[in-house]
Amino acid sequence: QVQLVESGGGLVQAGGSLRLSCAASGRTFSSLIMGWFRQAPGKEREFVGAIRRIGGFTYYADSVKGRFTISGDNAKNTVSLQMNSLKPEDTAVYYCAADLGSVIHTAMNDYDYWGQGTQVTVSS
Numbered sequence: 402q403v404q405l406v407e408s409g410g411g412l413v414q415a416g417g418s419l420r421l422s423c424a425a426s427g428r429t430f431s432s433l434i435m436g437w438f439r440q441a442p443g444k445e446r447e448f449v450g451a452i453r454r455i456g457g458f459t460y461y462a463d464s465v466k467g468r469f470t471i472s473g474d475n476a477k478n479t480v481s482l483q484m485n486s487l488k489p490e491d492t493a494v495y496y497c498a499a500d501l502g503s504v505i506h507t508a509m510n511d512y513d514y515w516g517q518g519t520q521v522t523v524s525s
Contacts, residue, residue, distance in 0.1 A: 402427045402428055402514075403425055403426070403427045403428055403499050403513070403514040404425070404426045404427045404514070405423055405424070405425055405497045405498070405499060405514055405515065405516035406423065406424050406426075406497075406516055406517070407421060407422065407423050407495065407496070407497045407516045407517065407518060407519040408421070408422050408423075408424075408519060409421040409422050409519060410495065410519030410520045410521045411520075411521070411522070412522045412523075412524065413487055413521075413522070413523055413524070414523070414524050415487060415488055415489055415523055415524065415525050416486060416487065417487050417523075418483070418484060418485045418486075418487065419484045419487060419521060420481055420482070420483050420484070421437070421481065421482040421484070421495055421497075421519060421521070422479055422480070422481050422482075423435065423437075423479065423480045423481070423482075423497030423516060424477075424478065424479050425478040425479070425480070425499060426478065433453075433454040433499060433500070433501060434451050434452070434453055434454070434499070434500035434501075434502060434503070434504070434505055434506070434512075435451060435452050435454065435471075435473060435480040435497065435498070435499055435500075436448065436449075436450070436451035436452075436497070436498045436499075436500060436505075436506075436512055437449040437450050437451065437471065437480075437482050437495060437496070437497060437498070438495070438496045438498060438509065438512075439491075439493035439494065439495045439496065439521075440493055440494050440496070440518075441490075441492060441493040441494075444493075446496070446509055447462065448462050448507040448508070448509075449461070449462055449465055449469065449482070449495070450462060450465060450469060450471045450482070451471065451500075451505045451506075451507075452471045452472070452473050452480060452505075453503065453504075453505055454473065454475060455503070457472075457473060458505070459471050460505045460507075462507070465484075465491075468484065468485050468486045468487075469482060469483065469484050469485070470482075470483040470485075471483075480497065482495070484521070487521075487523045488523060489523050489524065489525045490523075491521065491523050492521060492522050492523050493520075493521060494518040494519065494520050494521075495518060495519055495520075495521050496515055496516055496517075496518045497515070497516040498512035498513075498514065498515050498516070499512060499513060499514040499515075500512045500513060501513050
């Protein structure tokens with residue numbers, strides 16, 4: 402079992418920045434993908450980005466590429482999502498997720514564990 406807890410959400414003006422963190426506890430695996438997803442009201446949950454624990458390889462959705470950065474601290478079992486140049490359309494509940502595989506996937510069904518989510522609201 403892996404438990405995930407997100408933190409760092411809040412309200413920010415358009416153009417501003419916010420940093421989310423995800424702390425993993427329980428069983429930790431040497432091969433692990435940590436992903437971020439988001440879900441806006443009335444919309445499906447969508448992939449934001451992910452990082453591979455081994456090697457630190459990252460992959461991002463086109464909608465956030467160049468604005469969002471994922472980083473990880475393997476010693477602390479934490480993953481962060483730095484969000485810059487935020488737009489109102491980035492408003493959503495952001496979820497941290499863990500995939501026990503070794504290849505980054507973008508589909509929700511590929512992720513085995515989920516956090517409870519944290520709200521990010523970007524005002525115009």
